[in-house]
Amino acid sequence: MSMIQESPVVRIQSRPCPLCGGKAEALFTVTDENHRVSQVPYAYLKCSNCCSIFLDKPPVDLGRYYRSDYYAIPSIEQLQKIADKDHNKINTVRRFAPNGRLLEVGPAFGVFAWQAKQAGFVVDVVEMDARCCEYLQDTLGLNVTQSGDPPEAIKALPPHDVIAIWHVFEHLADPRAFLSSAAANLKPGGILVVAMPNPDAWQFRVMGRHWPHVDAPRHLFLIPENAMTNLAAQFGLEKVFLTSDDSDARSWNRFGWQRLLMNRFRSKFMQRVMFVVGYGVSLVVAALDRRGFSGSAYTIVFRKK
């Protein structure tokens, strides 16, 4: 009689949260559902203290999960059209810092950086993609540092009135190191603006690990607002603004429903159908996505004391 074989489930040891040192335990495993670069399951843990969620072991070949079409570079006319469509980001910044020297970390091809330059800011950018860097420097005329290590790159830059990081913070290997560098670089009274997925989102409660903003394995951290606020305070950064219902958050709500449905199909045709169906669903449930602090993303502004 053969013994019942135990299935080869990988048991994740609990381990300390990289953000607060609290005890973190296995939450779920999920594959790369958004881009299907591989079928490797990725394990996420959740901290019992600060409730942050993080990828247990980022792949050593993480670069290959950022496909080249992740950064389709537009002509300057196309860029201007995109920039003219929505001024939410630059308007948010200008409410707290009307002018000065601005750093954007992870601008991709630079829609916001271009808006900031047009608004009169002196603009520096830190970007890892070589093609984007060339475009940002040669076509947009920005001061470019090419680096995949923003905390280190920031140390070599002059002081800033504004540091902005839009949907890149969740990709950072070491959020604490970033906050430390950003806080040290900011002028007194300067602001740090961060937008990122909101793990308190209603969609996350409904969709669980299939929530497109988990985006395994590219998203290394999903940090609740209160954990982020406490973390930033350790570096002398004080929260002055918070929303999960600006136009960016609402577009990420839409993306969540569209991508969730598109990810259920492999055929391009069905994905196009689901793009439309997802848009419809997002309209029907908009009130639930927007209720309280339930948006799929949040924007938070900190001021250096």
Ligand SMILES: [Zn+2]
């Ligand atoms: Zn924690």
